[in-house]
Amino acid sequence: MSKTVPVIIASLVGFLMIFAFFSPQLLWLRQTAEDWFAIITTIAMIYGGLTLCFHHLKKISDSEAGWGFSAVTLLAFGVTVIVGMLKIGVVPETARNLNHPWSGPFLQEGGAFWWIYQYLFSPVVSTMFALLAFYVASAAFRAFRAKNVEAILLLVTALIVLLGQTKDREITTLFLPAMTDGSTSYLPIADLTEFIRKTIVTSGQRAIMIGVALGVVATSLRILLGLDRSYLGGDE
Amino acid sequence: MSSSVTILDRLNVLDRRWIFLAMALAVAAPILLGIGSDESPSPPTKRLFDRLEELPEGSRILMAIDFDPNSAAELSPMALAFTRHCCLRRHKIYFVTTWGTGVPLLDATIKTVVQSEFGRGDRPYQYGIDYVNLGFVAGDAVAISQLTSDIRKARSQDMQGTSLDSLPVMNDVVSLQDMQLLITPSAGFPGAKEWVQYAGTPYKIPLAAGCTGVQSTQLFPYYPDQLVGLVTGIRGANEYESMLASKYPVPYAEMSKRPASLRGGPQRWAHRLMISLIVLGNAIHFANRYRRSSHS
Amino acid sequence: MNRETTIWTLLFIVGGLSLAYHVQSSERGVGQQFVIPVEIAGRVDAATGVIVPLGAGESTEGEGVIKGVRYDKAGRETSQAVYSLSRTIGVWVAAILTLCVFSYLYRDNPFYKLVESIIVGVSAGYWIVQYGWTVLVSKVLVKLSPDLARYAFLPETPVDAKPEYLYLIPVILGCLIFCRLIPKAAWLGRWPLAFIVGTTAGLKLILFLNADFVRQIRSTILPLVVLSTNASGGSDFDWKQSIQNLVIVVSVLSSLTYFYFSVEHKGWVGRISRVGIWVLMISFGASFALTVMGRITLLTMRLQFLFDDWLGLVRM
Numbered sequence: 001m002s003k004t005v006p007v008i009i010a011s012l013v014g015f016l017m018i019f020a021f022f023s024p025q026l027l028w029l030r031q032t033a034e035d036w037f038a039i040i041t042t043i044a045m046i047y048g049g050l051t052l053c054f055h056h057l058k059k060i061s062d063s064e065a066g067w068g069f070s071a072v073t074l075l076a077f078g079v080t081v082i083v084g085m086l087k088i089g090v091v092p093e094t095a096r097n098l099n100h101p102w103s104g105p106f107l108q109e110g111g112a113f114w115w116i117y118q119y120l121f122s123p124v125v126s127t128m129f130a131l132l133a134f135y136v137a138s139a140a141f142r143a144f145r146a147k148n149v150e151a152i153l154l155l156v157t158a159l160i161v162l163l164g165q166t167k168d169r170e171i172t173t174l175f176l177p178a179m180t181d182g183s184t185s186y187l188p189i190a191d192l193t194e195f196i197r198k199t200i201v202t203s204g205q206r207a208i209m210i211g212v213a214l215g216v217v218a219t220s221l222r223i224l225l226g227l228d229r230s231y232l233g234g235d236e
Numbered sequence: 237m238s239s240s241v242t243i244l245d246r247l248n249v250l251d252r253r254w255i256f257l258a259m260a261l262a263v264a265a266p267i268l269l270g271i272g273s274d275e276s277p278s279p280p281t282k283r284l285f286d287r288l289e290e291l292p293e294g295s296r297i298l299m300a301i302d303f304d305p306n307s308a309a310e311l312s313p314m315a316l317a318f319t320r321h322c323c324l325r326r327h328k329i330y331f332v333t334t335w336g337t338g339v340p341l342l343d344a345t346i347k348t349v350v351q352s353e354f355g356r357g358d359r360p361y362q363y364g365i366d367y368v369n370l371g372f373v374a375g376d377a378v379a380i381s382q383l384t385s386d387i388r389k390a391r392s393q394d395m396q397g398t399s400l401d402s403l404p405v406m407n408d409v410v411s412l413q414d415m416q417l418l419i420t421p422s423a424g425f426p427g428a429k430e431w432v433q434y435a436g437t438p439y440k441i442p443l444a445a446g447c448t449g450v451q452s453t454q455l456f457p458y459y460p461d462q463l464v465g466l467v468t469g470i471r472g473a474n475e476y477e478s479m480l481a482s483k484y485p486v487p488y489a490e491m492s493k494r495p496a497s498l499r500g501g502p503q504r505w506a507h508r509l510m511i512s513l514i515v516l517g518n519a520i521h522f523a524n525r526y527r528r529s530s531h532s
Numbered sequence: 533m534n535r536e537t538t539i540w541t542l543l544f545i546v547g548g549l550s551l552a553y554h555v556q557s558s559e560r561g562v563g564q565q566f567v568i569p570v571e572i573a574g575r576v577d578a579a580t581g582v583i584v585p586l587g588a589g590e591s592t593e594g595e596g597v598i599k600g601v602r603y604d605k606a607g608r609e610t611s612q613a614v615y616s617l618s619r620t621i622g623v624w625v626a627a628i629l630t631l632c633v634f635s636y637l638y639r640d641n642p643f644y645k646l647v648e649s650i651i652v653g654v655s656a657g658y659w660i661v662q663y664g665w666t667v668l669v670s671k672v673l674v675k676l677s678p679d680l681a682r683y684a685f686l687p688e689t690p691v692d693a694k695p696e697y698l699y700l701i702p703v704i705l706g707c708l709i710f711c712r713l714i715p716k717a718a719w720l721g722r723w724p725l726a727f728i729v730g731t732t733a734g735l736k737l738i739l740f741l742n743a744d745f746v747r748q749i750r751s752t753i754l755p756l757v758v759l760s761t762n763a764s765g766g767s768d769f770d771w772k773q774s775i776q777n778l779v780i781v782v783s784v785l786s787s788l789t790y791f792y793f794s795v796e797h798k799g800w801v802g803r804i805s806r807v808g809i810w811v812l813m814i815s816f817g818a819s820f821a822l823t824v825m826g827r828i829t830l831l832t833m834r835l836q837f838l839f840d841d842w843l844g845l846v847r848m
Contacts, residue, residue: 002719009723010730017734021438031389034382035671036702037731038375040724042667043706049660050710052652069649076650080657085664091600093396095574095585098598100687105371105395106665107339109347110567110603113661116654117340119622120629122305123837124651127633129306130834133506133827134637137259138252140824141513145521150813155514157817158824162511165471165825166504167273194278196818197456199776203783204815206457206748207808211791213744220733220740231729232722256637263831267839268846309833310826336662347604374667381735393670397686434735437743449826453819461751462743469822470829498848499832506828 007226014224053077080116088112157196164193244527247520255513262509266501272491273500274481275474284419284444284465285321285479291416293326298412300420300431301345304337307423307448313473313496314421314446315345317480322419323354323361324484328405330415332370334379334426339372343395364403371395377426380434384412384441413439417464421446432458446472474500560608560844563627565619568606573599627842630834675699752784783811 013033020030056070064070082088089111090104097103107114146152163169169189222228277285291297299319303311322329329350333342346369354361361367373379373390382390387409393399400406412418412435420443422428428445432455436443442464447455449469459466467476473496481489481497491498555562573592574583583598592599606613629650632643674681678693705724712721754777758770789801790808797805839845 002722006722006726009726010733013727013730014734014737017731018738021738027385031382031385032698033731034375034378035389036705037378037728038382038667039672039699039702040706040709040727041376042374042663043703044709044724044728045659045663047709047712049656050713052656066645069645072646072649073653076653077657078653080654081660084657084661091572091602093572093602095572095598096583097397097687098572098574098583098600100684102685103397103687105397106661107343108602109340109343109605114340115618115622117337117658119619119626120650121337121654121658122308122340123626123630123834124633124647125655126305126308126830127630127834128651130827130830131633131636133263133824133831134256134259136824136827137510137513138255140510141250141255141517142252144514144517146518147521150809153810153813154817154820155518157814158821159511159514161818161821162507162824165469165821166500166507167275168504168508190276195776196814199779200783200811200814201453201818202456202459203752203780204787204811205453206752206784207787207791207811208815209454209457209744210748210788213740213748216736216740217745220737223729223733224737231725253638259831260835263828264835264839267832267835270846306830307826309829336659336666339662372662372666374663374671378731378735391670392674393686393688397670397688399688399690402688433739433743437747438739449822449824449829450819452822453815457748457751458743462747469825471825492848495848499829499836502832502835503825503828506831507825510824510828 003229003232006232007229011224011226014220018224049077049081080113083116084113089115160189160196161193164189169193244520244523247516248524258509258513259506262505263502266505269501271501271505272494272498273474273504274478274494274497275471275500277475277479278468278472280459280463280466280468281472281475282465282479283460284467285476287417287442287444287464288318288321288325288327289483291325291327295325295327295416296330296409296414297322297327298330298332298415298418299345300418300422301331301333301338301342302335302420302422302427302431303341303448304335304423305341308341309499310448310470310473311421311423311446312341312345313470313494313499314467314476315341316349316495317473317476318419318421318446319345319349320353320488321476321480323350324480326359326366327416329367330370330405330409331367332383333372334376334430336372336374339395342369342371364398365405368400368403368405369395370400377430377434380426380430384435384439386411412441415441418443419446420444421467423448423451427451428455428458428463432462437462470496470499470503554843558844562844563620563623563842564608564844565616565623566606566608566610566613567603567616567619568610568613570602570604571599572602573597623842627838630838672699672703676703752781754781756781782807787811 016026016029016033020026053074056074059070060067060074084106087102087104087106090102090106090108090113092098092100092103093105093108104111107117144155144158146155219228223231288297299315299322301315303315319329331342331346333339346367350361350367363369370387370391371394373383375382375390379390387406388400391400394403408414418431418435418441420428420431422431422445428447428451431443431445435441443462444465444467445455445458445463446467447469452466452468455463455466467473474494477488477494477496481494487493551562571592574585575590575594575596576582576598577584586592586597591597603616605619629647632647635641636644669681669685674686674689674693675696676699677695678689682689682691682693705727708720709724710721711717711719756774756778758773758777759767760770760773762768786804786808788808790797790805790812792805795801836846836848840848
């Protein structure tokens with residue numbers, strides 16, 4: 001019972017999506033399922049927020065190492081939710097709606113929630129990703145070694161593409177005679193980069209894509225047929 | 237001999253923070269000196285540019301701003317350039333995002349281009365007539381599927397809470413299948429890949445994508461059969477800006493309107509550093525091998 | 533005080549003094565932000581009770597006028613621009629947080645950990661607010677109680693909208709996920725999960741098969757001998773396109789052979805799969821270079837923020 005009903009739900013809705021793709025008569029059912037999907041994932045997200053709070057509250061109550069950071073996380077979470085749901089600093093967009101103080105967009109420029117996005121969220125997440133520029137440089141220096149044929153291919157391609165992604169690819173024209181019309185439009189690195197992109201890189205990725213597609217199709221089919229129930233977790 | 241040995245030993249144990257410092261300088265110096273760089277167009281970028289030029293005035297273009305601050309450095313300049321081009325060609329633009337964290341970036345694109353640059357003059361771009369902000373549609377890739385059958389099922393109101401039925405720009409528009417072109421500057425999930433899988437390929441809707449460098453190789457197999465155009469990373473954005481600058485020099489030749497071209501200079505120097513580091517790293521590797529073999 | 537601490541203390545003092553001097557001497561100011569007030573005003577129509585926008589030139593100070601003020605970003609030079617303290621503080625906060633994140637490059641430290649903790653909370657909160665307004669209010673509340681939605685949040689909701697109680701089903705199904713918190717009823721929490729997994733699996737089965745399998749095979753079936761029409765109407769052998777097509781076909785087939793594990797990779801299968809490995813290595817090499825490109829761009833953007841928006845050293 002505990003696993004039969006969910007398997008039936010998954011199969012029913014899954015096969016519905018498949019049949020609706022081929023049958024316009026079932027379109028309304030597909031649209032309803034898609035609508036419900038958004039609602040259910042939203043509630044799941046609230047559940048996720050709640051478990052995050054429980055996790056950090058437990059860390060604080062157990063006085064685990066770094067519990068102070070958990071308190072900061074909880075505080076940031078609480079402030080963001082309150083500020084966003086109360087639409088602090090947001091004004092109605094049109095005169096008609098002036099007597100509806102909560103009618104303005106919650107992310108309105110100048111509002112408190114927008115401020116959090118603009119000056120807290122945006123700079124921090126983008127800087128965290130920018131850190132990778134440094135680590136990738138360090139990795140290139142330490143680990144990118146021509147140890148065998150495969151590594152040489154990887155390395156040489158990376159060098160060609162790195163050079164080909166900026167105007168420096170035109171430097172190679174300095175070593176070549178000018179074209180008959182005097183132009184310097186013959187860019188071997190640019191041509192080579194484009195050739196690699198069009199042929200070998202595309203082909204390698206295409207092979208991966210075909211393999212992944214087959215994997216996704218097989219897994220989906222196993223889920224819909226009830227053969228794969230791992231997503232339901234262990235017995236409870 | 238002894239001095240060269242010392243240098244090799246030092247390089248073998250070089251603290252990575254010196255490399256970090258070199259990278260910081262390679263990027264910071266060109267910014268402070270104001271060094272930019274333009275680009276010559278590659279075929280996948282030019283194909284999108286040409287498609288937007290060929291479409292008749294008033295064509296319906298869906299602009300899906302599917303990225304967040306993590307990838308805004310590469311994709312924001314693209315979003316601005318695509319939107320500018322659509323406005324210059326007087327197309328109707330339908331802005332949407334499937335990324336919750338993309339909403340302020342979508343608003344910024346509209347404010348910077350549509351409202352500030354095309355919101356005045358003889359034929360101003362008017363909200364509800366020439367463009368609409370559909371805002372965020374929830375449900376990730378499933379939201380794209382929803383849009384392909386009925387936009388109003390995914391969102392019955394625009395970002396300001398106005399019913400879509402009361403907006404003239406939405407007249408005769410039911411789903412994505414009524415669009416002449418979908419353009420998505422996108423990163424990650426859901427992104428260009430999902431737009432290809434859920435909208436472009438099954439419903440044969442012309443689709444073009446702008447993508448981050450990281451994501452680009454995954455999208456190459458879709459071009460040119462399933463993607464009209466593919467603009468890759470900051471280089472692609474720079475190419476697009478350069479094409480806009482040469483076709484519409486006033487005012488798009490100005491560097492202040494070309495964020496990607498401004499980032500071209502630091503990009504060039506950082507790539508030079510990366511190439512040098514790879515070459516130096518391998519030189520050390522071979523020197524160590526030579527030293528080991530000569531010792532044994 | 534050890535040597536490292538001394539150096540850092542000195543660096544902080546020198547940095548702080550330089551910043552203080554720059555704040556005093558900079559013409560543009562450091563991180564200064566300006567806004568322009570946008571007034572939204574209307575007058576209540578006595579007959580209908582609806583607020584109507586003011587006519588052109590009508591005073592916003594008259595009786596019965598209701599006003600709201602929004603502030604949009606503006607350049608310092610814009611007429612009527614006013615200094616914005618909240619946004620200026622915002623730029624300073626963003627700059628300090630950016631530097632805190634960069635401090636990780638030296639070593640892990642409490643500043644970085646603090647920023648990390650803040651951002652975990654803010655991110656989770658952001659998503660809840662985003663989905664709350666976009667789905668729970670704009671999708672669920674509008675359907676279940678259009679009158680309440682019109683009264684409180686979405687005044688444009690059609691007046692003839694009727695409640696659609698069918699939407700209670702996904703709400704109840706979704707709320708079952710909270711049963712996971714109750715050990716005896718935890719099994720009920722699988723139902724909404726099954727709905728999500730089933731929908732995704734059904735859609736993916738068809739769409740992956742179409743876009744990533746069939747269409748990819750179709751795109752690989754290419755002519756190996758390409759003829760192009762010349763100026764005199766005859767046919768020429770297009771060696772460039774022919775080589776390109778040949779490379780694509782060989783590369784895809786060899787890479788697929790590498791991924792085919794039902795046959796042992798020996799003999800000619802082994803040789804072909806080795807070519808496949810080379811193709812994949814070239815592909816990964818290009819991926820690496822393109823990834824580097826992206827990360828450098830991000831770093832450029834962050835430094836541009838520090839030098840332009842915050843310190844005002846350059847003008848973008």
